[in-house]
Each structure stands twice: as structure tokens, then as C-alpha cells.
Amino acid sequence: MTTRPGGRSARVRAAVLAATYAELAERGYLGMTVENVADRAGVHKTTVYRRWATIDILIADALDSSRDTEWPAPDTGSIEGDLIAVADEIVTVFADPARRAVPEAVVTAALHSSRARQSKKDFYAARHAQAAVVVARAVQRGELPPDTDAVELIRLTCAPLYYRIFITGEPVDHATAERSARAALAAARAGLVPAQHP
Incomplete structure (x- = not known):
């Protein structure tokens, strides 16, 4: 089955990665669990396990997703x-x-x-x-x-x-x-x- 770009799969990924950042900020690496990420994202934990499997993979994907975000370089004149x-x-x-x-x-x-x-x-x-x-x-x-x-x-x-x-x-x-x-x-x-x- 072909996944529609911007469809449910994209929405789930966005929700899970946003939840990953929120859990990192709240609990840190050692306090994170896949279950907590799933709960915060509003998806079943099996959905998260199936796609990401581990906390390290979740963190890596979240980092990948933000890598190309535009970062405004300072311009102070010197x-x-x-x-x-x-x-x-x-x-x-x-x-x-x-x-x-x-x-x-x-x-x-x-x-x-x-x-x-x-x-x-x-x-x-x-x-x-x-x-x-x-x-x-x-x-x-x-x-x-x-x-x-x-x-x-x-x-x-x-x-x-x-x-x-x-x-x-x-x-x-x-x-x-x-x-x-x-x-x-x-x-x-x-x-x-x-x-x-x-």
C-alpha cells in the first residue's frame, strides 16, 4: 500500500517526533520511554515500536527532522x-x-x-x-x-x-x-x- 505524502503517516511521524522532543525536555534521556512518547503523541505504542523500535532511533529521527530547519545566522555588522x-x-x-x-x-x-x-x-x-x-x-x-x-x-x-x-x-x-x-x-x-x- 502506498502512503500518501502528508497523510496519516506524516501526521503520526510529526506527532511522535514532537512528543520525543517534549519528553526529552521533561524527562531527559534516561527518563524517556517509548510508551511515554506514544502517550504524549496520542498513538498506540505498537505504532511507535514498529517504526522506531528504540529511544535512540526516535532521538536520531527527531534530530534528522530538525536538521534542515532554517537557522537565522546573526548579523551584527562585524x-x-x-x-x-x-x-x-x-x-x-x-x-x-x-x-x-x-x-x-x-x-x-x-x-x-x-x-x-x-x-x-x-x-x-x-x-x-x-x-x-x-x-x-x-x-x-x-x-x-x-x-x-x-x-x-x-x-x-x-x-x-x-x-x-x-x-x-x-x-x-x-x-x-x-x-x-x-x-x-x-x-x-x-x-x-x-x-x-x-
């Missing part, structure tokens, strides 16, 4: 302001217990599931590419060397924050975000973040 804004968004997310529950669950799921690990990799690759527009604009304005690796500069901006959040458990705040962004920017201005050519 690369310094833009990179600080990118870093500040991470601080804002992880300062909110409900919002931080989702990325924390994604990282945990990726440790247990190759499917979730690939979805996480694809999600962050897409986000980095979207954020890289701020670097491309800066190169056009003459703020950075022409061969600056845009995605790598975004990685360098964000990496110290994720290190504190997920590895050392140290707090992050605006000052931390600003320092991280300015250190990455100093490296780029010094020509230390060139694009790698094969």
Missing part, C-alpha cells in the same frame, strides 16, 4: 559581534534546563547508538554550514583573510564551550562565550585558520 552571538546562543541554550535537556540527550544517545551518532554528526555539520555565512560575509568585508576556513572558525568558536559543558562540567556564561569567540577570531585574523585544499 565578525566579532557575529561570533560572540554564535557563542552566546550556546550559553543561552545550556542555561535553560528544559532546552539543555535535548542536546544532552542527543550526546548521550550518540554514545550508545551508531544511528544517533550519525544523526548528531549530520546535524552539527548542517548547523556549522549555516553559521559559516557570518565568516563568508566577513571575508567579503575584508575583515578576514580570503582563504579562511569558515566552518573551522565556527568550530573553534564553539569548541571551548562544549568542552566545558560536556567534559569538565565547568559553567559557561557570556564572558566565557566572548573569550572563546575572540580567541578564535584572533587565530583567524593571524591566518591560522586557512582552508585545507586537497
Whole structure:
């Protein structure tokens, strides 16, 4: 039987994935169950088990579904302001217990599931590419060397924050975000973040 695009199957998937995010925010990775997701989505648990089977697959599919969502890159008028804004968004997310529950669950799921690990990799690759527009604009304005690796500069901006959040458990705040962004920017201005050519 052919499933009609936008039909019941699409509605069920949308409801289940929305419920997955809601359960992650409320219960976290360890508190999630397929049954709770099904209840919240208003579908029978066998429907969820048949299509997704495990929590890790649910999380991976939810991440896949949001990967191509348009993310508005900051546009402050300067690369310094833009990179600080990118870093500040991470601080804002992880300062909110409900919002931080989702990325924390994604990282945990990726440790247990190759499917979730690939979805996480694809999600962050897409986000980095979207954020890289701020670097491309800066190169056009003459703020950075022409061969600056845009995605790598975004990685360098964000990496110290994720290190504190997920590895050392140290707090992050605006000052931390600003320092991280300015250190990455100093490296780029010094020509230390060139694009790698094969």
C-alpha cells in the first residue's frame, strides 16, 4: 500500500517526533520511554515500536527532522559581534534546563547508538554550514583573510564551550562565550585558520 505524502503517516511521524522532543525536555534521556512518547503523541505504542523500535532511533529521527530547519545566522555588522552571538546562543541554550535537556540527550544517545551518532554528526555539520555565512560575509568585508576556513572558525568558536559543558562540567556564561569567540577570531585574523585544499 502506498502512503500518501502528508497523510496519516506524516501526521503520526510529526506527532511522535514532537512528543520525543517534549519528553526529552521533561524527562531527559534516561527518563524517556517509548510508551511515554506514544502517550504524549496520542498513538498506540505498537505504532511507535514498529517504526522506531528504540529511544535512540526516535532521538536520531527527531534530530534528522530538525536538521534542515532554517537557522537565522546573526548579523551584527562585524565578525566579532557575529561570533560572540554564535557563542552566546550556546550559553543561552545550556542555561535553560528544559532546552539543555535535548542536546544532552542527543550526546548521550550518540554514545550508545551508531544511528544517533550519525544523526548528531549530520546535524552539527548542517548547523556549522549555516553559521559559516557570518565568516563568508566577513571575508567579503575584508575583515578576514580570503582563504579562511569558515566552518573551522565556527568550530573553534564553539569548541571551548562544549568542552566545558560536556567534559569538565565547568559553567559557561557570556564572558566565557566572548573569550572563546575572540580567541578564535584572533587565530583567524593571524591566518591560522586557512582552508585545507586537497
